[in-house]
Amino acid sequence: MNQQATTASSTARIAGQGHFRTLRLGTPFQPRIDALARTQDWYNWAGYRAPHSLWDEELEYFAIRSQAALFDISPMTKYRIEGPDAEAMLNRVTLRDVGKLKPGRVHYTAWCDDEGFVLDDGTLFRLSPTRFRLCSQERHLPWLLDSASGFDVTVEEETEAVAGLALQGPTSFAVLRDAGFAGLEALKIFDIADFPHDGGTVTISRTGFTGDLGYELFVPSDKALSLWDRLMCAGELRGIRAIGYTALNRARLEAGLIVANADFTTAEHAIRADRLRMPDEIGLGFMVDPEKGHFNGRRAILEARAKRRLRHVLVGLEIDGNIPAEHAIVYHRKTREVGLVSAAMWSPMAKRNIAIASLARPYGDTVVEDLWVEIYAMRELQYQKLMKRAKIVARPFIKLDRRTANPPADF
Amino acid sequence: MKAWDAIIIGGGHNGLVNACYLQRAGLDVLVVEKNDWVGGAATSRELTPGFLYSNCSYVCSLFRPEIMRDLELPRFGLQVISYEGGAVFTRDGDYLANYRDHDAHRREFARFSRRDAEAYDRYARDVTRQCRFIQPLLMRTAPDPASLRPRDLGELLYLGKKFAGLSAQEMALTLRFWTMSISDFLDEYFETDVIKANFALSGIIGTALGPMSPGTAYVLLHHYMGEVDGSVGAWGYARGGMGAVAKALAASFKASGGTIRTGAEVDHVLVDRGRAKGVVLAGGEEIHGKLVVSNADVKRTFLKLVEEKELPDIFLRRVTNFKIRGSSGKVNIALDSLPEFPALPKDSPVYRGDMHFTDSMERMERAYDDWKAGRWSADPFLDMVIPTTLDPTMAPPGKHFMSCFVQYAPPKVNGSEWTEADRDGFAESVIAQIAAYSPGFRDRIVHMEVRTPREIEAEVGLTEGNIFQGELTFDQLLFNRPIPGYAQYRSPVRGLYMCGSSTHPGGGVMGAPGRNAAAEILRDLAKSTPHMSPAHDVI
Numbered sequence: 001m002n003q004q005a006t007t008a009s010s011t012a013r014i015a016g017q018g019h020f021r022t023l024r025l026g027t028p029f030q031p032r033i034d035a036l037a038r039t040q041d042w043y044n045w046a047g048y049r050a051p052h053s054l055w056d057e058e059l060e061y062f063a064i065r066s067q068a069a070l071f072d073i074s075p076m077t078k079y080r081i082e083g084p085d086a087e088a089m090l091n092r093v094t095l096r097d098v099g100k101l102k103p104g105r106v107h108y109t110a111w112c113d114d115e116g117f118v119l120d121d122g123t124l125f126r127l128s129p130t131r132f133r134l135c136s137q138e139r140h141l142p143w144l145l146d147s148a149s150g151f152d153v154t155v156e157e158e159t160e161a162v163a164g165l166a167l168q169g170p171t172s173f174a175v176l177r178d179a180g181f182a183g184l185e186a187l188k189i190f191d192i193a194d195f196p197h198d199g200g201t202v203t204i205s206r207t208g209f210t211g212d213l214g215y216e217l218f219v220p221s222d223k224a225l226s227l228w229d230r231l232m233c234a235g236e237l238r239g240i241r242a243i244g245y246t247a248l249n250r251a252r253l254e255a256g257l258i259v260a261n262a263d264f265t266t267a268e269h270a271i272r273a274d275r276l277r278m279p280d281e282i283g284l285g286f287m288v289d290p291e292k293g294h295f296n297g298r299r300a301i302l303e304a305r306a307k308r309r310l311r312h313v314l315v316g317l318e319i320d321g322n323i324p325a326e327h328a329i330v331y332h333r334k335t336r337e338v339g340l341v342s343a344a345m346w347s348p349m350a351k352r353n354i355a356i357a358s359l360a361r362p363y364g365d366t367v368v369e370d371l372w373v374e375i376y377a378m379r380e381l382q383y384q385k386l387m388k389r390a391k392i393v394a395r396p397f398i399k400l401d402r403r404t405a406n407p408p409a410d411f
Numbered sequence: 412m413k414a415w416d417a418i419i420i421g422g423g424h425n426g427l428v429n430a431c432y433l434q435r436a437g438l439d440v441l442v443v444e445k446n447d448w449v450g451g452a453a454t455s456r457e458l459t460p461g462f463l464y465s466n467c468s469y470v471c472s473l474f475r476p477e478i479m480r481d482l483e484l485p486r487f488g489l490q491v492i493s494y495e496g497g498a499v500f501t502r503d504g505d506y507l508a509n510y511r512d513h514d515a516h517r518r519e520f521a522r523f524s525r526r527d528a529e530a531y532d533r534y535a536r537d538v539t540r541q542c543r544f545i546q547p548l549l550m551r552t553a554p555d556p557a558s559l560r561p562r563d564l565g566e567l568l569y570l571g572k573k574f575a576g577l578s579a580q581e582m583a584l585t586l587r588f589w590t591m592s593i594s595d596f597l598d599e600y601f602e603t604d605v606i607k608a609n610f611a612l613s614g615i616i617g618t619a620l621g622p623m624s625p626g627t628a629y630v631l632l633h634h635y636m637g638e639v640d641g642s643v644g645a646w647g648y649a650r651g652g653m654g655a656v657a658k659a660l661a662a663s664f665k666a667s668g669g670t671i672r673t674g675a676e677v678d679h680v681l682v683d684r685g686r687a688k689g690v691v692l693a694g695g696e697e698i699h700g701k702l703v704v705s706n707a708d709v710k711r712t713f714l715k716l717v718e719e720k721e722l723p724d725i726f727l728r729r730v731t732n733f734k735i736r737g738s739s740g741k742v743n744i745a746l747d748s749l750p751e752f753p754a755l756p757k758d759s760p761v762y763r764g765d766m767h768f769t770d771s772m773e774r775m776e777r778a779y780d781d782w783k784a785g786r787w788s789a790d791p792f793l794d795m796v797i798p799t800t801l802d803p804t805m806a807p808p809g810k811h812f813m814s815c816f817v818q819y820a821p822p823k824v825n826g827s828e829w830t831e832a833d834r835d836g837f838a839e840s841v842i843a844q845i846a847a848y849s850p851g852f853r854d855r856i857v858h859m860e861v862r863t864p865r866e867i868e869a870e871v872g873l874t875e876g877n878i879f880q881g882e883l884t885f886d887q888l889l890f891n892r893p894i895p896g897y898a899q900y901r902s903p904v905r906g907l908y909m910c911g912s913s914t915h916p917g918g919g920v921m922g923a924p925g926r927n928a929a930a931e932i933l934r935d936l937a938k939s940t941p942h943m944s945p946a947h948d949v950i
Contacts, residue, residue, distance in 0.1 A: 010501075010503040010504070013505050013523065014504065014505050016518075016522045017505070017506075017521075017522070017756060018756065019515065019519070020508065020510060020515050020519070020759065020760065021758070022523075023512050023514065023515050024514075043516070047513075047517070048516075048520070049513030052776065115578075115580065123470055139517075139529040139532070140529065141525055141526050141528075141529040142526050142529055142533070143532075144531040145526055157525055230458075268532050268533050268536060269532060269536060270536070270537050271536060271540055271543065273576075273577070273578050273581065304594045410824045
């Protein structure tokens with residue numbers, strides 16, 4: 001294994017001392033985002049100052065569903081994994097068969113510790129036969145380096161070096177085409193291609209976190225602002241708007257997608273042993289490929305399946321009424337506590353009250369009838385307690401044809 | 412002649428905690444303290460005008476919040492202030508800081524190693540899991556594994572259940588934690604020497620072991636299982652110095668009707684037909700009591716205060732062999748201005764935290780080698796804080812009190828008693844180390860108090876100056892602390908109890924031994940304890 005030198009020289013180290021003065025970093029797009037931040041509503045995303053909203057979280061959501069929404073994903077953790085053995089190494093780390101991931105394609109995957117508990121989920125970009133980019137919520141350098149032992153592969157964190165944007169919504173294709181990315185219409189969902197930009201290259205994938213037509217764009221940090229300007233300029237007539245996380249979070253819930261450390265606790269952060277989850281317990285069982293060779297957690301996962309030791313299940317719920325059931329307790333027959341809602345909303349697209357919940361098996365697995373949620377709705381300093389019927393439904397909660405249409409439509 | 416319901420020997424924090432609980436349960440309690448002040452090792456004295464020191468103990472985290480609340484210590488002036496991390500200075504002119512902000516902490520570690528920066532979460536998770544396992548045990552009497560009494564069986568079952576509640580990996584980790592060296596333990600997570608040294612310091616503070624000695628991983632845990640207001644692992648300053656803890660306890664005790672006699676050194680415990688009857692002071696005065704509780708360490712209690720003939724042979728031998736080795740000293744310094752450290756930016760929060768100069772495991776172990784050879788460390792390990800950066804009550808504005816905990820200092824120098832010259836040499840090793848990182852440091856010194864194990868033993872009464880009243884090694888923990896069969900605060904002499912840090916759960920300004928001992932005493936007296944809160948839930 002040849003790996004990136006992970007230790008720094010003393011001069012470089014000393015030069016970096018002053019970081020304590022800026023606890024929340026700006027991303028490469030920060031000058032543009034700051035200029036648009038009318039609500040000044042920030043949160044901490046992995047040490048970066050990221051917007052909850054920029055002007056109006058409700059309207060920002062509708063920008064995703066009606067026009068084109070630009071969301072800065074630069075704080076997402078990114079690792080570059082490269083070398084003749086990169087595919088073999090990633091097959092060892094992740095659940096899905098990387099051999100089936102062709103160059104120029106992306107897949108959604110997850111990875112586990114040796115006990116089969118999920119460390120994180122994320123997207124794996126195969127940029128070339130021997131070069132990958134792994135994007136995730138949490139940080140995993142020790143795991144990746146340890147797993148790279150014995151493989152001819154380089155693992156390098158590139159979170160700061162690579163800036164990322166998600167452009168999502170029905171006019172996102174038209175915006176990019178108008179911005180001059182010729183040939184973009186050939187990209188099918190989960191395809192990746194490189195396009196020239198500002199004397200360099202932007203990598204565009206037809207991916208996203210909204211269940212809508214959309215793209216993700218990655219550029220070297222020094223080309224970030226010119227990319228932003230190029231999109232905003234081209235998108236002006238097609239309603240492009242920058243958005244914050246609250247709007248995106250609504251779209252992802254309608255799309256039925258889960259968020260690490262919101263809908264499940266990642267293994268390296270779970271203090272309480274019963275919070276650990278195997279892929280099958282958070283709806284990611286489909287990723288596990290027992291046909292491929294060894295991967296981290298394989299034995300434990302297969303044993304848990306064989307011995308029926310899977311204790312939880314993650315489900316989509318449709319709940320009566322229109323009051324969001326965020327963090328509500330799920331009951332069986334209104335009495336027995338069987339789980340917890342991790343995300344919930346009234347879905348404007350589905351016109352239904354939807355939620356993602358984790359249930360203790362057999363509830364949600366073989367026992368799916370007679371489920372209820374108890375909603376504590378605070379209204380003018382009083383809880384309105386509601387017991388509402390919940391029905392298990394398939395995810396995604398909404399399915400938009402435009403997401404996968406080929407060629408993509410203009411709106 | 413008056414017979415007190417209980418006489419507490421020693422007004423250290425555990426003695427005072429014990430006295431408070433007994434007095435509040437309706438007993439008529441007397442505390443006898445040899446010094447003219449109370450507090451034992453949790454004391455703050457003004458040795459030079461305007462400067463209040465934390466003469467021994469200097470930071471606060473382990474002191475149980477249940478006790479603070481039960482004894483109304485906030486009402487009697489106790490306030491604990493959380494402080495920002497700290498730093499290890501490196502010899503190449505840099506430093507490694509610990510920041511409270513999670514991302515700043517990661518970025519700081521990434522300056523040295525990106526891998527170690529990202530390994531920290533796993534380390535923190537594992538340590539937190541172990542702390543959560545141990546924390547509930549602090550406020551419970553350890554079961555006697557040889558006893559068949561329902562209570563002991565119940566407590567054993569509780570321990571067993573807690574242990575069985577761990578996953579196989581955690582169980583393995585628990586056993587490793589209790590037996591491994593801190594150096595080996597840290598190797599499992601980190602690759603960078605200075606990062607390991609940064610964490611290893613908690614594994615050696617107060618113990619006569621080096622970072623490569625088995626058992627030091629537990630010592631680290633012992634320093635992590637405290638809290639400041641629910642923030643587990645956090646450390647703070649007691650406002651007004653650690654003496655504020657003793658002051659509040661004494662005030663609480665007196666307010667509930669208790670009596671303290673200072674300047675009253677106990678010569679020995681009065682024993683009549685196997686039962687404690689009171690104490691005899693150094694001047695010969697006899698004070699009678701229905702029971703006697705010793706806050707002194709187990710060696711001092713049974714080798715100095717109780718006549719040998721009153722004690723069983725094996726018990727005596729075990730007390731004699733109890734490991735309570737002097738390993739540390741203290742240098743308290745009054746400064747006429749805040750020292751400067753050129754390596755450290757002037758606006759760094761590190762000035763308000765704890766500072767260290769030992770940037771490698773090797774240096775830490777070599778410092779221990781000196782101790783083994785019977786010398787103070789030529790290149791000592793310092794835990795240095797400047798509480799006056801956050802506490803305005805300890806020095807005039809602009810002036811500062813600096814506390815340096817120093818390791819290692821042997822109980823004897825090359826086999827001989829410490830001399831004044833030795834003490835000066837010891838102090839010089841400390842000042843020289845600080846001055847090497849802080850030019851002009853010597854010129855800022857207004858006054859200095861230097862305490863080797865000799866001074867600590869003579870003044871505080873801790874045998875060999877051991878701050879924990881006995882090593883925190885696994886053979887001296889839980890139902891083995893201090894002596895197997897005598898881990899429930901009782902002794903071979905009826906009516907004579909122990910309440911110091913020699914007993915479970917051990918040292919540090921925790922108060923748990925004093926409280927647990929009170930629970931046992933009140934149980935023997937068949938008194939209920941409505942004023943004693945159970946341990947807070949760990950959820």
